[in-house]
Every structure is written in C-alpha cells, then in structure tokens.
Amino acid sequence: xxxxxxxxxxxxxxxxxxxIFIHTAATEAQSRLxxxxxxxxxCDTYGVEVRWEYPYPRQNVSFQVEVxxxxxxxxxxTTGYHSLNISGMLxxxxxxxxFVTVMAVWGTNKSEKAESVIFSFNQNAAxxxxxxxxFPEVKLSPKEGKLHLxxxxxxxxxxxxxxxxxxxxxxEYSVVTEEGKKxxxxxxxxxxxxxxxxxxxxxxxxxxxxxxxxxxxxxxPTSGCYEGDIKSSQSRLxxxxxxxxxCDTYGVEVRWEYPYPRQNVSFQVEVxxxxxxxxxxTTGYHSLNISSMLxxxxxxxxFVTVMAVWGTNKSEKAESVIFSFNQNAAxxxxxxxxFPEVKLSPKEGKLHLxxxxxxxxxxxxxxxxxxxxxxEYYVATEEGKKEKLRCKSDxxxxxxxxxxxxxxxxxxxxxxxxxxxxxxxPTSGCYKGDIKSYWFLYPVLGxxxxxxxxxxxxxxxxxxxxxxxxxxxxxxxxxxxxxxNLTKKDxxxxxxxxxxxxxxxxxxxxxxxxxxxTERAALFVEIPKEDQSSDGPGSSVSSDHSxxxxxGTFNGFVGYESGNLFxxxxxxxxxxxxxxxxxxxxxxxxxKTLMGxxxxxxx
Numbered sequence: 362x363x364x365x366x367x368x369x370x371x372x373x374x375x376x377x378x379x380x381i382f383i384h385t386a387a388t389e390a391q392s393r394l395x396x397x398x399x400x401x402x403x404c405d406t407y408g409v410e411v412r413w414e415y416p417y418p419r420q421n422v423s424f425q426v427e428v429x430x431x432x433x434x435x436x437x438x439t440t441g442y443h444s445l446n447i448s449g450m451l452x453x454x455x456x457x458x459x460f461v462t463v464m465a466v467w468g469t470n471k472s473e474k475a476e477s478v479i480f481s482f483n484q485n486a487a488x489x490x491x492x493x494x495x496f497p498e499v500k501l502s503p504k505e506g507k508l509h510l511x512x513x514x515x516x517x518x519x520x521x522x523x524x525x526x527x528x529x530x531x532x533e534y535s536v537v538t539e540e541g542k543k544x545x546x547x548x549x550x551x552x553x554x555x556x557x558x559x560x561x562x563x564x565x566x567x568x569x570x571x572x573x574x575x576x577x578x579x580x581x582p583t584s585g586c587y588e589g590d591i592k593s594s595q596s597r598l599x600x601x602x603x604x605x606x607x608c609d610t611y612g613v614e615v616r617w618e619y620p621y622p623r624q625n626v627s628f629q630v631e632v633x634x635x636x637x638x639x640x641x642x643t644t645g646y647h648s649l650n651i652s653s654m655l656x657x658x659x660x661x662x663x664f665v666t667v668m669a670v671w672g673t674n675k676s677e678k679a680e681s682v683i684f685s686f687n688q689n690a691a692x693x694x695x696x697x698x699x700f701p702e703v704k705l706s707p708k709e710g711k712l713h714l715x716x717x718x719x720x721x722x723x724x725x726x727x728x729x730x731x732x733x734x735x736x737e738y739y740v741a742t743e744e745g746k747k748e749k750l751r752c753k754s755d756x757x758x759x760x761x762x763x764x765x766x767x768x769x770x771x772x773x774x775x776x777x778x779x780x781x782x783x784x785x786x787p788t789s790g791c792y793k794g795d796i797k798s799y800w801f802l803y804p805v806l807g808x809x810x811x812x813x814x815x816x817x818x819x820x821x822x823x824x825x826x827x828x829x830x831x832x833x834x835x836x837x838x839x840x841x842x843x844x845x846n847l848t849k850k851d852x853x854x855x856x857x858x859x860x861x862x863x864x865x866x867x868x869x870x871x872x873x874x875x876x877x878x879t880e881r882a883a884l885f886v887e888i889p890k891e892d893q894s895s896d897g898p899g900s901s902v903s904s905d906h907s908x909x910x911x912x913g914t915f916n917g918f919v920g921y922e923s924g925n926l927f928x929x930x931x932x933x934x935x936x937x938x939x940x941x942x943x944x945x946x947x948x949x950x951x952x953k954t955l956m957g958x959x960x961x962x963x964x
Contacts, residue, residue: 396472406495409447409448412444423440424445430457491579516532528575534554534580537571601619602620609697617647631666659783662690714760714763717759718759729780732783738777742763742772746763773790
C-alpha cells in the first residue's frame with residue numbers, strides 16, 4: 362500500500378511538472394516580441410521625425426525610442442504611436458550626427474532594437490542621410506527694369522528649428538540665370554533677403570535658380586520664372602476663394618485657393634477676434650498656421666480674412682467662418698480636441714483604462730494654453746453603465762477600471778470628455794480576451810508543490826530507515842543463532858529422514874475430554890507394540906493416558922503438547938479438541954514456526 366501511494370505521488374509530481382513546463386514554454390512563446398521594421402528618418406527645416414512600422418497583431422504595444430549622437434545615448438522616450446518627433450532630443454544638431462533605435466515593449470517584455478541610418482544637418486558629417494533646409498519661397502517681380510527677388514531670411518524664419526538653433530552664421534546664396542551666376546549674402550538680423558538681377562536681353566520668361574548654405578548646413582535648391590515684361594505691370598487682382606479653417610488639438614490652420622494664372626502673388630492674412638484685428642502676416646503659400654495669432658483661444662472666437670497681393674496691388678478680402686474652441690461661443694465651427702489614445706488591459710477582474718492626461722499632453726497648444734481646469738470624462742459600456750470621472754491637471758496619466766457583470770468575447774467602452782468649456786472628440790475601443798484575475802491559483806499551486814516536495818522527502822526518509830532496519834537485523838541474526846546453539850546449516854539445509862529410523866504405522870489420537878478446564882489438549886503418538894521395543898537412542902515413548910504432557914523423541918524430532926507448539930490454549934475456545942480419524946494427515950510446521958516456538962521457550 363505504501364509503495365502504491367509513493368507511485369501515485371510520483372505520477373502526480375511528474376504531471377504537475379509537465380503542466381508547469383508547458384505553461385512556461387507557452388508564456389515564453391507569447392512573450393517573445395518582434396522588433397519594429399522599416400525605421401526611417403524624416404528631417405527637414407522644422408525638425409526631425411522618426412517613423413517605423415509594426416505589422417504584428419498585438420494590442421497595447423508601446424515603443425521605446427533612443428537617440429544616440431557621436432558622444433552618448435540620451436534618455437529613451439516611450440510612445441504608443443508609430444512615429445515620434447525627436448527634434449527636442451537632438452543636442453547641437455548644427456554640427457552633430459545621430460542614429461535612432463526603436464524597441465517594442467509589451468508589459469515587461471521587450472524586443473530587440475531596430476536601428477535607423479545615421480543622419481546629420483551638417484553636410485561634412487559622416488552620415489548616410491544629409492538633412493537639408495527648405496529654401497524660403499522666392500517672390501519674383503519687376504522692379505526698375507530688373508527682376509527683383511525677395512524671400513524671408515531663413516536665419517529668422519527657422520531660428521528655433523533644430524538645424525539653426527543658437528547659430529549665428531550668415532546666409533550665402535547664389536542666383537544662377539541663363540546669362541551667368543552671382544553670389545550674395547544676407548545678415549542674420551534681417552527679416553528678408555532681396556536682390557535684383559539685370560537681364561541684358563528681353564525674354565518671354567525670366568528664370569532663376571537659387572542655392573544657398575548657412576555655414577555647413579545646405580538649403581535645398583529652388584527655382585522660379587517670371588513671365589511677362591519686367592518693365593510693365595497690371596493692377597487688377599482677384600481675391601482668394603474657399604477660405605476654410607482646419608482646427609484640431611495642435612493648432613489652427615487657414616487654407617484658401619487661388620486658381621488665377623498669375624505668378625509671384627502673395628497673400629496677406631488677418632485674424633480678428635471679438636475685440637480686435639491683429640497685425641497681418643504675409644505668405645506666399647495657400648495656407649498659414651495661425652495658432653500663435655490667437656489671443657485667449659480657450660474662451661475667444663475668431664474669423665480670418667485673406668487678401669491677394671502682387672507688388673503694390675491688392676485684392677479684396679476673402680473671409681472665413683467664425684470659429685472657436687469654446688463650445689458655448691457664438692461660432693459656426695466648434696473646434697474639438699483629440700481624445701488621447703486609450704490603453705485597455707485586464708486588472709483584478711476588471712477592464713483597466715489608461716491614457717495620457719490631455720492637460721499635460723496638449724499643455725502648450727492654443728486650446729489649453731494657460732488653462733488650469735480639470736478633465737471630466739465619461740466611460741460608457743455596452744451594459745448601459747455610464748460613469749463620470751475626473752482627472753486633475755497635475756497628473757501625467759488618467760486611469761480607471763470598469764466592472765462588467767457578464768462575461769463577453771469583447772469588452773467595449775466609449776469615452777467622452779471636456780476640459781471646462783472645451784470638448785474632446787469621442788473615442789471608443791474594445792479589449793478581446795478574458796479579464797478575469799486568476800491570482801488566487803498561484804498560492805494553491807505553490808501549496809501543492811510544497812506538499813509534493815514534503816512527500817518526496819518522506820519517501821526518501823522511509824527508504825533510508827528501511828535500509829537501516831535491514832542492516833541491523835542482518836547484524837543481529839548471528840547472535841540469535843548463537844543463543845540457540847544453531848547453525849545456518851540447521852536452519853536452511855533440508856531435513857533428511859533415514860528410512861530405517863522412521864516409525865511405521867504411527868497414529869495420532871486425541872485425549873478423551875474429561876471436562877476438566879485445567880486439562881490441556883494434547884496429541885499422543887500411538888506406536889504399535891512391536892515398534893516400542895526398538896533399541897536406539899530416542900526410542901522410548903510414554904503412553905500413559907492419564908498424564909497431561911506427552912514427550913516423544915524420534916531421531917532428533919521432539920513432540921510438544923499442543924499448547925506449547927501453537928502458543929495458545931485450545932481449550933479456551935473449545936469444549937473438546939478436534940477429533941481425528943485413523944489415516945488422517947498431520948501438517949508439519951516449517952522453520953519459522955519452530956523458530957517462534959524456540960524464542961517463546963527462551964523467554
């Protein structure tokens with residue numbers, strides 16, 4: 362029974378170890394993350410952005426981005442998107458060179474790092490990617506019989522960009538025409554750079570190509586043509602059309618169209634709020650970011666006018682709709698903030714929601730600039746539950762957990778929110794999987810393993826004790842033989858009966874039961890009279906029926922009364938011993954019975 366229990370315990374141990382191994386292998390297989398792919402660098406005048414792809418189907422994966430220059434690796438930044446603007450992570454970008462590594466992170470699991478090419482704004486650096494600045498738009502116009510060129514000074518226009526930050530070099534640029542090449546320079550303190558080119562011959566089209574550099578940073582070449590007579594001009598201009606407003610979390614941009622065939626037309630943009638009109642800004646593009654021109658955008662409302670300008674000629678103003686970030690303002694367009702990306706995960710049997718606090722994420726945007734309100738948001742589920750929550754402005758992240766009463770294949774939530782009178786765009790998301798918590802199974806499993814360990818120790822201890830007992834018994838056996846004057850040969854050699862010493866016609870007869878309780882049942886050996894006269898040792902037999910004990914010796918065999926032989930009193934449970942008929946066989950007891958009788962006799 363003990364051996365069977367030990368085998369059962371060992372089988373249970375093997376089964377549990379197998380389960381743990383399979384679970385560990387499955388966990389390791391699931392935890393293995395693939396690294397991002399196609400890590401690319403997009404660098405231009407306004408900054409540097411790293412982009413990557415992650416086509417593998419895994420939820421809630423974030424990415425850790427590290428920037429390394431020629432001297433050191435900077436503190437990594439974690440994001441949930443597939444791109445990151447790293448302009449603020451570049452030290453001394455006017456002279457340095459860099460590379461970027463991106464690593465996927467899921468819980469405590471991390472993938473290998475995917476690396477970008479080496480890039481630099483310095484054209485003399487040892488880099489695979491040379492980042493260049495955009496040459497500002499060049500306005501061409503006739504002036505005093507020459508072709509006049511004018512553009513914004515890049516040292517002023519791009520002053521706070523990574524490539525020109527804290528740089529005091531001059532701009533040197535070249536103007537190439539069909540008649541030759543001229544080199545000019547522009548001081549860093551000038552708002553605009555301008556010059557005039559003399560053409561010796563009249564042409565239908567006057568074309569120029571401009572290149573430039575600021576120290577070791579190059580500008581992308583640009584070119585342009587002026588069609589017409591540079592000695593005359595026309596004064597009638599059409600206004601822009603389709604003036605629209607694009608407003609989101611990060612700012613406000615005004616856009617317009619100008620489909621009329623006229624070159625070198627610029628546009629003057631004015632922003633008007635409920636109190637005043639601000640200083641106009643001129644641009645040669647068909648759009649303009651006006652975020653910095655909005656005063657108190659959290660409460661104010663605005664409209665924008667755009668006017669075409671060609672030389673000294675100006676068109677009428679084209680006007681946009683009224684817009685505002687304040688949902689209570691009298692405006693046709695209500696601008697909303699983007700709800701930050703929400704990460705869903707199971708936690709303690711509930712669905713856990715976590716997202717970046719928009720009051721921290723969008724702190725320097727027009728809608729939230731200098732605003733101290735708290736975020737109020739609502740979480741709605743498919744079960745009809747809607748919970749109102751609050752997130753303080755000083756918290757980096759907002760988080761909560763939602764209880765579901767029913768088990769589902771997908772747990773979906775919808776979030777809405779507002780910061781004071783500024784609304785966030787609704788967002789929704791679903792988590793696919795089981796959100797139940799099985800933490801309580803780990804102590805149970807640990808207890809089972811501990812019990813199995815203890816059982817294993819007990820089995821080993823029992824085996825050790827068994828060996829010790831056998832060893833002690835083996836050492837005591839010779840002493841036992843010595844006490845009884847026996848040899849191993851006496852115990853283990855087979856008994857041999859000499860035929861001439863065997864008494865023939867032996868019969869066993871029981872005593873007559875007299876009813877005396879003190880009388881023990883004894884077996885008598887009846888020997889024919891003709892055998893009683895046999896000579897030789899051990900041939901005398903007592904046949905006195907009145908005696909209680911009968912002893913006989915036949916060639917070394919001793920007969921005992923039944924009480925001594927079986928170590929029990931037959932008369933205790935019977936009125937009379939069992940009778941035997943002539944010719945019945947008597948069982949002969951083995952060595953063990955003999956040894957037991959000898960030990961009892963010695964005691």
